[in-house]
Amino acid sequence: MNGSFAASMTNKVLARNNVVVKGDSDRAMLFAHGYGCDQTMWRFVAPAFEDTHKIILFDHVGAGKSDLAAYDKNKYSSLEGYADDILEICASISARNVVIVGHSVSAMIAALATIKEPSFFSALVMVCPSPRYVNDGNYVGGLSASDIDDLLNALESNYLGWASQMAPAIMGNPERHELGAELTNSFCRTDPEIAKHFARVTFTSDNRADLPRITVPSLILQCSSDVIAPLSVGEYVHRNTPNSSLVVMKAVGHCPHLSAPDETIAAIRQFLNDKVYSSP
Amino acid sequence: MKLLLQYGSSLMIKCIPRHDFARCMIPFISSVTQTSNADVFDQQSEEALYNQLYDELRIGYFSAGSDDVVLNANSTLLRWTGFSHEELVGKMHWWEMFSIGGRIYCETHVVPLLQMQHFVKEIALELAGKNKEKTPVLLQASLTKNVEEESKSFLRGVLIDASDRRAYEREVFLAKARAEELAARLGESERQLRELMDTVLHDLRNPLHSLLLSLEILQAAEYHDNNAAQKRQTVMNIAYKTVEQMKETLENLQSMNALEQGMVRVVAEPCSLRELMESVVAKYTSYAAAKNIELRLDIRTDNVQRDITWQTDRNFFRQSIENLVSNAVKYSPHEKQVVVRLKASAEAVRVEVQDEGPGISEEDMKKLFGKFVRLSARPTGGEHSTGLGLSIVKKMVEAMNGRVWCESEVGKGATFIVELPKAE
Numbered sequence: 162m163n164g165s166f167a168a169s170m171t172n173k174v175l176a177r178n179n180v181v182v183k184g185d186s187d188r189a190m191l192f193a194h195g196y197g198c199d200q201t202m203w204r205f206v207a208p209a210f211e212d213t214h215k216i217i218l219f220d221h222v223g224a225g226k227s228d229l230a231a232y233d234k235n236k237y238s239s240l241e242g243y244a245d246d247i248l249e250i251c252a253s254i255s256a257r258n259v260v261i262v263g264h265s266v267s268a269m270i271a272a273l274a275t276i277k278e279p280s281f282f283s284a285l286v287m288v289c290p291s292p293r294y295v296n297d298g299n300y301v302g303g304l305s306a307s308d309i310d311d312l313l314n315a316l317e318s319n320y321l322g323w324a325s326q327m328a329p330a331i332m333g334n335p336e337r338h339e340l341g342a343e344l345t346n347s348f349c350r351t352d353p354e355i356a357k358h359f360a361r362v363t364f365t366s367d368n369r370a371d372l373p374r375i376t377v378p379s380l381i382l383q384c385s386s387d388v389i390a391p392l393s394v395g396e397y398v399h400r401n402t403p404n405s406s407l408v409v410m411k412a413v414g415h416c417p418h419l420s421a422p423d424e425t426i427a428a429i430r431q432f433l434n435d436k437v438y439s440s441p
Numbered sequence: 442m443k444l445l446l447q448y449g450s451s452l453m454i455k456c457i458p459r460h461d462f463a464r465c466m467i468p469f470i471s472s473v474t475q476t477s478n479a480d481v482f483d484q485q486s487e488e489a490l491y492n493q494l495y496d497e498l499r500i501g502y503f504s505a506g507s508d509d510v511v512l513n514a515n516s517t518l519l520r521w522t523g524f525s526h527e528e529l530v531g532k533m534h535w536w537e538m539f540s541i542g543g544r545i546y547c548e549t550h551v552v553p554l555l556q557m558q559h560f561v562k563e564i565a566l567e568l569a570g571k572n573k574e575k576t577p578v579l580l581q582a583s584l585t586k587n588v589e590e591e592s593k594s595f596l597r598g599v600l601i602d603a604s605d606r607r608a609y610e611r612e613v614f615l616a617k618a619r620a621e622e623l624a625a626r627l628g629e630s631e632r633q634l635r636e637l638m639d640t641v642l643h644d645l646r647n648p649l650h651s652l653l654l655s656l657e658i659l660q661a662a663e664y665h666d667n668n669a670a671q672k673r674q675t676v677m678n679i680a681y682k683t684v685e686q687m688k689e690t691l692e693n694l695q696s697m698n699a700l701e702q703g704m705v706r707v708v709a710e711p712c713s714l715r716e717l718m719e720s721v722v723a724k725y726t727s728y729a730a731a732k733n734i735e736l737r738l739d740i741r742t743d744n745v746q747r748d749i750t751w752q753t754d755r756n757f758f759r760q761s762i763e764n765l766v767s768n769a770v771k772y773s774p775h776e777k778q779v780v781v782r783l784k785a786s787a788e789a790v791r792v793e794v795q796d797e798g799p800g801i802s803e804e805d806m807k808k809l810f811g812k813f814v815r816l817s818a819r820p821t822g823g824e825h826s827t828g829l830g831l832s833i834v835k836k837m838v839e840a841m842n843g844r845v846w847c848e849s850e851v852g853k854g855a856t857f858i859v860e861l862p863k864a865e
Contacts, residue, residue, distance in 0.1 A: 197549030201557065265549075304541065311542030318565035318577075318607070319546065386509075386534060388544045413509050413534065415548035419556035421591075 171253040178219040179226040180250055184211055188283075189256045191217040193247065195265025195289075196363045199225025202264065205422035206429075214260070219250055221267070223355040232355055240266070240366050244273035251281045260433065262286040264418060265389065266363040269371070276374045284437045285379040286429055289415050290398050291390040292368040300369070303391045309364045316357055372401040379405040380432040382417060382425065389415045406432060488513045491597075501568075501578065501600035505535040507592050518600065521578075523571035535598065540569040555584045555596070565603065577607035636813030637694075640827060644690045648683040655680040686825055693829040696760070697812070700836045707754045707840050709864055714749040714758075714790060715740060718783050721762050729770045732822050735778045736770065743786045751790055752864040757837040761845075762792055764830040765857045769796040771820045792859045800851040809847055810835040834859075 174180070181200065190210050192203040200218040207216050220227040221243055236242040247270065251259060259282050263271030268290030275282045293302045295309065379402055383395030392409065399407035408428045412421035488504060492515040495502035501518035505511050514522075514529050522529065522538055529538075536547040543566040554561045564580040582598035655676045662669055662676075699705045722738045729736040742749060762781075769779045777797040784791045798818070801809065805816040812832045820826060838845040838859050849855035 195549070198553045202553060204557070304545075308541040308545070311540050312545045313542070315540070315542040315546040315566065318610070319550075387548075388536070388541070389548050414536075414552055416552050416556065419553055423591075 174246075174249045174253045177222060177228045177231045178246055178250055179228075180254070181218040182254060183216040183218075184214065186213060186215045187258060188213060189215040189217060189259045191219075191247070191251070191256065191259050191261045193219070193261065193263040193267035193271050194221065194224065195263075195267050196359060197265075199227075201225070202416070203262075203418060206418045206425055209422075209426045210429075215256070217250065217254070217256060217259070219247075221359075222246060223359055224351055229352055229355070232352075234358060237359070238362060240270050240273055240362070240368065243267070243270045244277060247271065247274040248278050248281065251278070257281060258283045260284045260286065260437065262288065262429070263290075264288040265290070265415065266366070269366065269368045272371060272375050272379075273368070275377045276371060279376050282377050284433065285375065285377050286382065286432065287379060287398065288382045288418060288425070289384055289387055289390045289395075290381060291394045292372055292398060292401075293366065294364045294389065297367070300397070301391075301393055303388065303394060304364065309361070312360060312364065313357060316353070316360060369397075369401070372398060373403060375402050376404070378436045380429065380436070381405055381407045382428055383407060383409045384412050384414055384417050385410065386413050387415045406436060408432075491515070495599060499602065501602075503535055503538075503598050503600075505596045505598075507594040509534040509536065509596075511535050512595065521568055521570065521576050521600075521602075523574070528571070535596065538568055540567040540575055543567055543569070551580070551582075555582060559584045559586060565607070568600065577603045579603045579606070633812050636828070640690070640813060640829075641694070644825070644827060645687060648687045651683045652680055655683070690827050693827050693833065696833050697829055697836070700833065700840070707757060709752050709754055709841075711750050712753055712755045712758065714751050714753075714783060714785065716748065717755070717759055718762065718781065718792070721759060721766055722781055724763070725766050725770055728767070729779060732770065732773070733776045734770055734773050736766070737778065737780050738783075739780060740783045741785070743784070749783070749785045749790070751785070751861070753841055753861060757841055758861075761834045761837045761841075761859060762794075764834045765792075765794040765859070768830055769794050769798075769857070771822070771824050771826070772796065772818050773798050774821050787863070789860055789862050791861075793856050794858075795854065795856040797854040800853055801847060801849040801855050802851055806847065806849065810845070 179200070190207070192200065192207055194200050194202045199220045203218060207218060210216060222237065223229065223232045233242075236245075247261070250256075251274075257280075261271045261275065261282050261284070263269070263286070265288070268287035269292060271285055272287065272290075275285050291302060293300060294304045295302045295306055296304065381395055381398050381402070383390070383392060385392070395407060395409070399405050410417050410421065410424055410428065412424055414420055417425045491502050492513070495515050496517050499517055501521055502513075502515040503511055503518055504513045511530050511533055514524075514526070518538075519526060519529065524533070524538075536544050536551075539547065546564075546566065551561050551564055560581075560583045562581050564582075566578055566580055568576040568578050570576065578600040580598055580600055582596055584596050585594060587593035658676050659673065662673060696705075718738060718740065722736060726736055740749075766779070766781060773779055773796045779797075780793075780795045782791075782793040782795070784793070798821075802817060805818070808814045809816070810831050813828045814832075815828060834857075835845055838861070841861055842864075843859060843861035845857065845859045847855055847857050
């Protein structure tokens with residue numbers, strides 16, 4: 162491949178997904194945010210691994226500071242489109258031995274990426290994963306089809322006041338200096354049409370058949386009382402994923418990396434030491 | 442924040458009657474009897490003041506611990522949700538008060554915002570009460586983080602009844618949808634007006650030009666010329682055809698206008714469809730023969746009397762079928778066949794006009810029955826087309842409660858089908 166062409170492709174991918182790389186270790190960790198917000202979600206967890214890993218953060222197309230113009234409804238009508246982006250990011254920065262950490266829907270996106278290109282990855286961490294959110298026959302996903310409509314209504318109501326020029330910085334938050342002013346209230350906002358489409362794709366996805374195809378060692382971080390991914394779903398993922406470990410956390414809700422970063426960091430660290438970096 | 446609290450507290454102590462104050466303190470005093478911790482007691486008495494203040498203002502108020510379990514809820518919130526104090530406080534997570542969509546929204550948007558910036562404002566959610574009744578609310582919440590001891594972090598939230606606002610938003614939403622639909626319709630009618638202008642200018646100016654030329658030739662004709670009579674006849678024929686074409690254009694425009702203005706109504710009467718079909722086909726036989734096209738009529742009846750008497754509008758029926766047959770002949774290649782079928786049963790009649798032309802592309806199929814549309818097909822004998830014929834057919838057939846559609850495969854000809862149900 163022509164050198165300058167490769168360089169321009171790399172730049173295109175890095176800009177498209179607002180990729181941020183820190184550190185220069187042989188070992189890398191790539192964090193994939195879930196539905197709703199952007200890479201800022203990893204603010205309390207990613208720095209803990211900076212000493213030992215190259216840290217790769219990015220925004221899915223349609224979220225955060227990604228290139229909204231790159232949002233292609235066809236490509237992103239299934240989770241594979243997002244998984245392909247992750248593989249392109251890894252290829253662009255020649256990342257290998259990557260520990261890929263995915264939250265919520267990105268746990269499945271990350272899993273798909275490891276299935277497609279196992280040689281890129283050394284391990285998979287799935288934070289609050291669900292291969293299928295909607296109940297289906299004997300399978301209990303936790304949500305019904307009408308619940309998804311209810312969510313779309315909630316999205317609609319909360320985007321009524323949305324305007325494209327409002328996207329960055331709504332108001333300052335002088336009391337909290339650790340937050341850049343540019344973040345305030347903006348990192349959970351995106352174009353309403355994209356948000357609705359991503360919600361539909363996320364909550365109607367069915368990746369149960371992909372779980373047995375995961376080959377890299379994996380960790381499932383399951384929260385207590387998670388309305389989106391209940392305990393039985395975490396257990397289902399564990400049962401159906403070869404070479405997987407399940408940790409049920411004390412943290413409640415669906416965002417332990419925000420509400421209980423210390424517990425999250427400790428669980429990931431232990432998994433890496435025990436299952437990934439332990440010498441035989 | 443601190444300033445506000447102090448101001449709020451002193452204000453409340455002054456304005457709450459002593460017995461009310463004591464009453465609203467009771468649950469907290471009783472719940473803290475186990476501990477002598479003064480901090481907790483202060484926090485609880487503050488909570489009691491909030492309860493009272495927000496109840497007076499009809500604002501729902503709650504607080505929750507770091508485990509998201511509700512620590513306190515005022516009576517306004519209990520009334521809205523239908524839960525008792527015992528059912529909610531100490532038992533439920535704060536986000537469990539909301540509809541399932543709201544809960545997911547909380548997990549994917551609100552909780553991250555709270556964790557990152559410690560407050561959220563104007564979040565539109567729906568309280569889902571115990572009796573499944575939904576109350577639209579706006580949530581404003583603030584998370585007080587205890588960095589040293591995470592378990593001492595707590596959340597305070599107020600909920601404002603947003604029923605009126607939501608109803609208003611729904612109206613705005615509907616109005617927006619209506620405005621968008623109207624804009625689309627206006628855009629379409631503007632396009633049609635432009636096309637109408639083009640048609641009128643083009644279809645009337647060209648024939649007028651040709652007519653003028655014919656008149657000039659006639660005027661300049663030399664009467665002693667031996668062939669004068671024959672030349673005159675040729676020019677007269679051209680002029681005659683030209684006037685016919687102008688008349689057709691004007692009649693089409695007039696029909697369309699009359700149909701759109703509702704100036705013509707369907708007048709149903711018993712008609713012999715066999716007779717109507719025979720006369721339509723007879724009218725176009727010589728036109729078809731000039732292009733070596735075989736025009737064939739095929740009538741099939743199924744337990745229906747021979748002349749097929751049908752209650753319908755004679756003029757609408759005739760003009761619809763005439764337009765379809767004339768189109769088929771106009772666009773058919775020479776030496777081909779056009780078959781007109783009439784199928785009648787007790788319930789419905791169906792007319793099919795089938796040609797062996799190039800067929801209709803998917804692109805053209807979408808706009809086939811539109812007004813002033815330019816399709817890719819061209820008349821095969823240099824005839825002229827107004828782009829109105831099919832839209833008139835559609836309007837007329839629909840006025841007769843029937844439907845018209847086209848089935849075609851590119852390269853294999855096209856069949857236009859009109860189906861009329863039996864009149865009630």
